[in-house]
Amino acid sequence: MSSPIRNRIKGHRRIRAGDLVPHELNPRTHPEAQRAALVALYQQVGFARSLLAYELPDGRLKLIDGHLRRSLEPDMEVDVEVLDLDDDEARALLLSLDPLAGLAGYDAAVLDRLRGTVATDSDALHNLWQTVAASSDACRARLDEARQTKGPSRPAPLRERFLVLIECADEAEQVRLLDRFRTEGLRCEAKIA
Numbered sequence: 001m002s003s004p005i006r007n008r009i010k011g012h013r014r015i016r017a018g019d020l021v022p023h024e025l026n027p028r029t030h031p032e033a034q035r036a037a038l039v040a041l042y043q044q045v046g047f048a049r050s051l052l053a054y055e056l057p058d059g060r061l062k063l064i065d066g067h068l069r070r071s072l073e074p075d076m077e078v079d080v081e082v083l084d085l086d087d088d089e090a091r092a093l094l095l096s097l098d099p100l101a102g103l104a105g106y107d108a109a110v111l112d113r114l115r116g117t118v119a120t121d122s123d124a125l126h127n128l129w130q131t132v133a134a135s136s137d138a139c140r141a142r143l144d145e146a147r148q149t150k151g152p153s154r155p156a157p158l159r160e161r162f163l164v165l166i167e168c169a170d171e172a173e174q175v176r177l178l179d180r181f182r183t184e185g186l187r188c189e190a191k192i193a
Helices: 032-044 067-072 087-102 108-117 123-130 132-147 171-183
Strands: 009-016 051-055 061-065 077-083
Touching (some): 061 087, 123 132, 123 171
Antiparallel strands (some): 009 077
16 A cells, blocks of 8 residues: 555444434345344344444434344344545445455355354344355455456356255244255355245
């Protein structure tokens, strides 16, 4: 890098979650499985990650990251990391943070060892932990396809793919089948419809 990286963290504040302004361009949706996993994590561990926001001209804080946490417990006081950003910079972070995190890969052996050291009574957390690597692999596959795009607006030619769709009774069965198929060396990913 040619120029030094600027530290844009202005400070931290404790604020009632419901007083944070949700970003109107937040594209993330939060399915029930994610909500259940977060509630279970709150019950097992507690609140352990600050929300991310920037200050509006009127002094209110507008969210960049933490919309689900804001909506789960609006009356809870939460810690918020406050950034010194303008609206354009905030939108760039809003569009980048989750996809950047999704690009991280996993060392399968270390991931398996980690799973073996953590216990939970929550089906939602167990299922989340069992599908950790699948979402990362799917994200990388989509990015690889995007890199193959020819020209500014012409997608790469589609390749033939042969797929099998298996309907599962519930999320637990889906996780069991994913684990089994991966053990057998099959490329597979979870989908919810």
